[in-house]
Amino acid sequence: MLHKTTTVLIFAFIITFSHQCFSQDDHDHNWYFNNSKSLSELWELDDEHQRGTFILTSYKPIYITAAKYSTNPNEFPQAENSDKVLDEPNSLNAVESKFQISLKTKIFHGMFDGRMDLWMGYSQTAYWQIYNTERSRPFRELNYQPEIIANFPIKFKLLGFDTKMVGASVIHESNGQSDPISRSWNRIAFHAAFERDNWQIMLKPWIRIGSKIDDNENISDYVGRGEADITYDWGRQRFRTIARHSLNLGDKSRGSLQFTWSFPIYENFNGHLQLFDGYGETLIDYNHRQTTFGIGVSLIN
Numbered sequence: 399m400l401h402k403t404t405t406v407l408i409f410a411f412i413i414t415f416s417h418q419c420f421s422q423d424d425h426d427h428n429w430y431f432n433n434s435k436s437l438s439e440l441w442e443l444d445d446e447h448q449r450g451t452f453i454l455t456s457y458k459p460i461y462i463t464a465a466k467y468s469t470n471p472n473e474f475p476q477a478e479n480s481d482k483v484l485d486e487p488n489s490l491n492a493v494e495s496k497f498q499i500s501l502k503t504k505i506f507h508g509m510f511d512g513r514m515d516l517w518m519g520y521s522q523t524a525y526w527q528i529y530n531t532e533r534s535r536p537f538r539e540l541n542y543q544p545e546i547i548a549n550f551p552i553k554f555k556l557l558g559f560d561t562k563m564v565g566a567s568v569i570h571e572s573n574g575q576s577d578p579i580s581r582s583w584n585r586i587a588f589h590a591a592f593e594r595d596n597w598q599i600m601l602k603p604w605i606r607i608g609s610k611i612d613d614n615e616n617i618s619d620y621v622g623r624g625e626a627d628i629t630y631d632w633g634r635q636r637f638r639t640i641a642r643h644s645l646n647l648g649d650k651s652r653g654s655l656q657f658t659w660s661f662p663i664y665e666n667f668n669g670h671l672q673l674f675d676g677y678g679e680t681l682i683d684y685n686h687r688q689t690t691f692g693i694g695v696s697l698i699n
Contacts, residue, residue, distance in 0.1 A: 437562040437593050440455075441515075441549055442515070443562055449504075450507070451505055451506065452504070452505065459500070461497065461696040462670075462695055462697070463496040463672065463694035464692075466494055466495065466672075466690055466691065466693075467690060467691050468690045471491070474488070475488075475682045480578070484578060489530070489533060490527060494527045495526040496525050497523070497524050498521065498523045498524075500522075502547070504517050514548055514565075516547070519546075520543070521543040522541065524541075525540075538680075538682075539573055539683075540574060541571060541680055543570070545567050548565050552564060559593060560593050560594060561590065561591075566589070569584065569587055569604070571585075572681070575682075581681035582614075583617050584606070584608050585605065585607065586604060587605075589601065598630075599627070600627040603623060614684055617685075620677040620684050621654070621677060622642030622643050622644050622654070626639075628641075634668075636658075637659055638658040639658075640656045654676025655674070656672065658673075667695065669695060670695055671693055674688075674689065
């Protein structure tokens with residue numbers, strides 16, 4: 399109940415904050431709601447786009463999925479190599495709601511003789527069994543992801559793309575649950591971002607740390623050891639694909655593919671379609687494969 403109340407309050411705050419602070423009729427209005435921001439705008443990579451420190455901006459997309467269908471709901475989650483299990487399976491609806499909030503702020507600018515910016519990011523994704531009246535519409539899963547990001551703006555050409563930045567981050571992700579459904583992991587991730595015309599590509603491999611002290615020892619063999627995030631803008635429509643892979647062969651060749659399409663409905667109000675296939679859509683589902691399809695609205699892309 400506490401998780402449900404807290405999440406609803408946070409999301410209500412984001413919507414109110416967005417309306418009051420981001421709906422001004424000036425340059426900031428266009429900056430916050432422009433459906434297709436460049437990497438320089440998103441990460442303040444040059445003098446033209448510097449906005450200072452401790453200013454909240456969007457990080458990952460902020461959206462609400464009104465209905466998301468799963469081909470294989472995970473009613474009996476269990477970590478491999480663990481004898482901790484639920485007393486009985488969960489009764490889940492195949493259709494649920496999903497929403498995500500994600501913010502970042504720059505806390506230091508121009509470190510190491512102007513070569514590095516340090517950011518903090520926070521993302522939270524909720525999976526809400528809102529149509530499950532039998533169980534009083536519970537939140538099935540909440541995933542919390544704080545991170546610290548060191549970012550280095552750079553400029554050089556690579557295979558026709560402009561290399562815009564490289565960096566590293568320390569990422570923690572957990573679902574805030576207790577045994578037997580507690581899930582968490584920590585990573586050191588490295589990133590490189592490229593841009594050309596309407597294309598943006600972010601490559602992000604990572605190294606798992608502390609694998610012996612969390613709740614899902616082999617999560618990298620399912621969720622993956624890196625991802626490629628590819629975005630293409632066509633007018634005010636945005637197409638985005640995120641591919642993850644375990645970097646294993648044979649039976650351990652696992653991962654996921656997520657495709658998102660956002661499109662304008664009215665002014666800054668956008669529709670949102672999302673298709674996912676593979677492992678690890680949520681932490682509780684890290685070793686569970688399913689295909690999901692959702693439709694909703696996107697507040698910030």
